[in-house]
Amino acid sequence: MVVKVLGAIQSACTRRVLTCLIEKDIEYEIVPVDLRKKEQKKPEFMALQPFGKVPVVQDGDLTLFESRAIIRYFAEKYAEKGTCLLGKTLEERALVEQWLEVEGQNFSAHSYTLINQLLIVPRMGMPQDLALIQSSIEQLGKVFDVYEERLSKSKYLAGGFFSLADLTHLPYTDYIVNVTDKGYLVRDRKHVNAWWEDISSRPAWKKVSVM
Numbered sequence: 001m002v003v004k005v006l007g008a009i010q011s012a013c014t015r016r017v018l019t020c021l022i023e024k025d026i027e028y029e030i031v032p033v034d035l036r037k038k039e040q041k042k043p044e045f046m047a048l049q050p051f052g053k054v055p056v057v058q059d060g061d062l063t064l065f066e067s068r069a070i071i072r073y074f075a076e077k078y079a080e081k082g083t084c085l086l087g088k089t090l091e092e093r094a095l096v097e098q099w100l101e102v103e104g105q106n107f108s109a110h111s112y113t114l115i116n117q118l119l120i121v122p123r124m125g126m127p128q129d130l131a132l133i134q135s136s137i138e139q140l141g142k143v144f145d146v147y148e149e150r151l152s153k154s155k156y157l158a159g160g161f162f163s164l165a166d167l168t169h170l171p172y173t174d175y176i177v178n179v180t181d182k183g184y185l186v187r188d189r190k191h192v193n194a195w196w197e198d199i200s201s202r203p204a205w206k207k208v209s210v211m
Contacts, residue, residue, distance in 0.1 A: 003028040003074075006048065007055030009211045012112075012171035013067035014055040018211075019167055020071040022204035024082035068104060071164055083204075085164045092159060099157040099165035102146075110139040111172035118180045140176075140185055144192050151191035155198070166199045174200065174209060 003021060005028050007014030021028045033045065033054050048056045049065045056065045059077075064070050075085040087093040114136040117128050150157060157165040173196060177183040187193050199205065 001027075001060055004031055004058040005029065005055055006031045006033050006045070006057070008033055011054050012175070013053075015171040015208050015211075016067045016168055017055050017057065017070050018208045019170055019204050020074055020085065020164070022207055023085060023167065023202075024074055024078045026074060026078060026082070068100065068168060071168065072100075075164055083162065085162070085167065087158060087161065087163060092161070092163075095158040096163045096165050099163075100168060102143075102157075103165065103168045106143050107140070107169065108172065110136045110143065111176060114140065114182065115172065115175045115180065118182070119175070137182060137185070140182075144185055144189055147192050147195070148189045151195050156195065162199065162202070166195070170199060170205050174205075 003026055005014065005017060005021070007017070007030065009015070009018075009030065009032075018028070018030075033056075045056075046052055048058075048063055051065075053065070055067060055070070056063060057070050059073075064073060071085075079086065085096075087096050113132060117133045117136070121128050147157070154160060156162050173186065177186050177196065177200075186196050200209075
């Protein structure tokens with residue numbers, strides 16, 4: 001069965017889901033959705049995603065939104081297929097979930113704010129909030145300091161194996177390193193940089209990043 005992914009390929013959340021599907025060797029079809037166009041915000045789409053955001057996936061009769069819920073679902077449903085992304089023991093699974101929460105509660109918000117201020121706001125012809133940019137840089141620096149300590153002791157965030165905890169960082173970190181001028185936040189930290197070079201070299205991400 002082919003999984004349908006309703007989303008915009010430039011969306012970080014859509015890229016997170018696509019990377020998971022490729023890591024799990026799951027066949028998928030992308031259904032383009034451009035929410036910048038008013039005609040896309042129609043009742044049919046809102047019935048699938050009441051908040052009007054992408055992505056949405058359809059796996060048979062199941063419709064899911066929220067990218068982290070989606071990747072957890074596919075990693076669990078296809079646990080024996082493709083890359084094991086959840087860990088093989090209860091303890092490994094707990095660590096994956098812990099670092100997934102760290103990404104969602106700490107890394108994501110500051111990354112989104114920074115990227116929005118540096119890339120999106122100027123395109124909209126609006127003035128940047130320099131204080132907010134500086135605050136986001138400082139907060140991200142603190143997050144990456146925690147990562148540096150963790151990654152000095154383990155190859156990946158949850159341990160010695162690549163997992164959802166690492167995968168979920170790929171889209172925003174890619175923007176920070178390769179699209180903004182704040183890549184030093186990653187490159188200046190030895191272990192964080194080594195981790196980034198590793199996870200961003202995975203075939204699944206390489207395929208998604210050039211879409």
